[in-house]
Amino acid sequence: MHAKTTRFLVALLCCAWSVGAQAATKTATTKPEPKLGAAELIAQSKPQDWRGLDPENTLLMQLDSGQVIIELAPRFAPQHSANIRTLAKERYFDGLAVLRVQDNFVTQWGDPDAENAERAKPLGTAAKHVPAEFDVALKGLPLTRLPDADGWAPVTGFVDGMPVAADPRKGRAWLAHCYGMVGAGRNNPPDSSTGAELYVVIGQAPRGLDLNITLVGRVLKGMELLSGLPRGGPNMGFYDKPEQRTAIRSTQLLADLPEAERPALQVLRTDTPLWQQLLAARRDRREEWFVHNPGHINLCNATVPVRNQPAP
Amino acid sequence: MHAKTTRFLVALLCCAWSVGAQAATKTATTKPEPKLGAAELIAQSKPQDWRGLDPENTLLMQLDSGQVIIELAPRFAPQHSANIRTLAKERYFDGLAVLRVQDNFVTQWGDPDAENAERAKPLGTAAKHVPAEFDVALKGLPLTRLPDADGWAPVTGFVDGMPVAADPRKGRAWLAHCYGMVGAGRNNPPDSSTGAELYVVIGQAPRGLDLNITLVGRVLKGMELLSGLPRGGPNMGFYDKPEQRTAIRSTQLLADLPEAERPALQVLRTDTPLWQQLLAARRDRREEWFVHNPGHINLCNATVPVRNQPAP
The missing domain is CATH 2.40.100.10 (Cyclophilin-like)
Structure with missing residues (x-):
């Protein structure tokens, strides 16, 4: 067992969801309908997908x-x-x-x-x-x-x-x-x-x-x-x-x-298509690591991402 | 606001479920069908409701x-x-x-x-x-x-x-x-x-x-x-x-x-009537503090109690 990889992969599950995840989710290439994982979706987000604080x-x-x-x-x-x-x-x-x-x-x-x-x-x-x-x-x-x-x-x-x-x-x-x-x-x-x-x-x-x-x-x-x-x-x-x-x-x-x-x-906006895509990526896990797709997400597992405002 | 009481009551929700809870759940006396809370149920448990460890x-x-x-x-x-x-x-x-x-x-x-x-x-x-x-x-x-x-x-x-x-x-x-x-x-x-x-x-x-x-x-x-x-x-x-x-x-x-x-x-046995009563007490909250009865319990909120073996 390669512990480093093991740790990495057990880790990945949460990390892919969080912002600033250095370890990007691997998109499965051998499974049907490959889709972007949560980390890629966040990485591809547009400024209008986010809002500032009051x-x-x-x-x-x-x-x-x-x-x-x-x-x-x-x-x-x-x-x-x-x-x-x-x-x-x-x-x-x-x-x-x-x-x-x-x-x-x-x-x-x-x-x-x-x-x-x-x-x-x-x-x-x-x-x-x-x-x-x-x-x-x-x-x-x-x-x-x-x-x-x-x-x-x-x-x-x-x-x-x-x-x-x-x-x-x-x-x-x-x-x-x-x-x-x-x-x-x-x-x-x-x-x-x-x-x-x-x-x-x-x-x-x-x-x-x-x-x-x-x-x-x-x-x-x-x-x-x-x-x-x-x-x-x-x-x-x-x-x-x-x-x-x-x-x-x-x-x-x-x-x-x-x-x-x-x-x-x-804070990531939750009234956008991106948020729906993120929920879908979290519900249907297509990363190589997963052998069973949960096909479900609970409200309290779907934490809304927060990030530091990018430099202009 | 009496903070001590406030803290006590916010605390009580978890504590009533755990073993060794000094703060017993208050059984509501003014509501219909008063039943025992989780802490009372555990306090009244019999030796056969528990099992030892292998x-x-x-x-x-x-x-x-x-x-x-x-x-x-x-x-x-x-x-x-x-x-x-x-x-x-x-x-x-x-x-x-x-x-x-x-x-x-x-x-x-x-x-x-x-x-x-x-x-x-x-x-x-x-x-x-x-x-x-x-x-x-x-x-x-x-x-x-x-x-x-x-x-x-x-x-x-x-x-x-x-x-x-x-x-x-x-x-x-x-x-x-x-x-x-x-x-x-x-x-x-x-x-x-x-x-x-x-x-x-x-x-x-x-x-x-x-x-x-x-x-x-x-x-x-x-x-x-x-x-x-x-x-x-x-x-x-x-x-x-x-x-x-x-x-x-x-x-x-x-x-x-x-x-x-x-x-x-x-460990509390989970194949007993007591366990069913505990689940019911956790599902239907009749303590005075509750104004809304959740009427529901999730698998992961129903932690099985563990205690120190009582002195003979």
Whole structure:
């Protein structure tokens, strides 16, 4: 066994999907209907297949280990997004910490003293009460449908590059708890989240949370800085000791940063023929390595690519 | 917002499913048909709901950070399991390392010099060629079916506590690439894996790998030691520098350890009424926190509980 090649090929499956994959997918030449793989499709993309970021709806969370870029989802959670914008503008998150990493579930951050009324960091001018934003009207939503069966919801697809599920019978749609999605922790009352305490999905999609808690956005970059942290203890992943926590140096909107300091990322558009081609390439695997074609793709396996803006 | 409670409740969702959850699920008292939650069901389990480990089919991988316990799946991959047993008995894995951690995909370990014929560690008496073991006959398999729609396969369920998918039309069944499942890396030829290089799923289930590569078992304990490692670089998660690697001190079968050093774990049986009740509790969430009942469970969200053997 040539381990290098072996490793390469086991690796390839994810990489072909990600942007900046140096290892291009090999297009099978001996199989019928050879098509481009995901990496080739991305390599051949046009500038109009990508979009930039809205600086008013994108957060830069600075850790000692690097930057985490989070895109908010104001179409799905307008009031939470607005509150998080206020919290970021007033530097609420600066100096807070990652408090919890529960394996195969979530990484969560916020104020370690939030439960202590005297020591809790004030929310400033941010709202202390925000309505639950679990779903929105399906009608009028620019949903790019994914035809593949989901199990959790009758319809799935993509809106603004975010994974979405929907129920046409009820006329409702909602963000789905896929890997990298960011949500707002809440108490028993459905409307008890404010956006001051956030979590990100780091394991198998806990889709049972869908429609039960407000998702507010998606990590575009730096996910590995949140998913690769040491797990907390048996108390649901909460760190036992303060020194285990990861400090959050700052969290700011890109709009509040000097233009030169704003990461120039681009997100692949999900309302294009290229996105459909990418989904097809991911569904029907024609790379030489595959002996069985899955012929299926799940919403949460179809992560929307992000790249650094190419030099002009 | 009472953050402590908030955190508690967001936490609860996973915890109620895991063994040893201190925070018991609250049974709703105001909703119709109150039923026991998963944590209560496990707390009320009988000794016969659990089974011990086969020392000849369980590996203890010793890292500096702790122990990883891996249960092999000889029913599905008899020849890979036998080869891995041989490799472990001859201490092939001792001194190897975690070479790769690709975010939302796999952690992979093996011989860093495997590609170098002169420096590669010899496989000893282990087979240099092992047939692909991608699927087995469905007929006769003690499959506990999961009725919920999957998308990737017409049938899913559990055998010996492992997640399994099946196609009755073809009469075949196979292990599914869920979080924590361990596989044997291979090259382009389907029969190019030997079990000397292994990976474990650390993200959203890459079910597109099913039927394409041999799965050999499941991590029963210590998963967080493999999933919580720093991610490798853009080269598909391979570490750029040897010092980034995590050393594997040793990997032995429990059978080759003194009895006192064998971890006394138990796995919940998946051929029992209790397992059905647990699946139901996970599918229909009646805890107070939930405002929407998912009414669905996916194979890869239904991790089979593992516990320390209770004191007699």
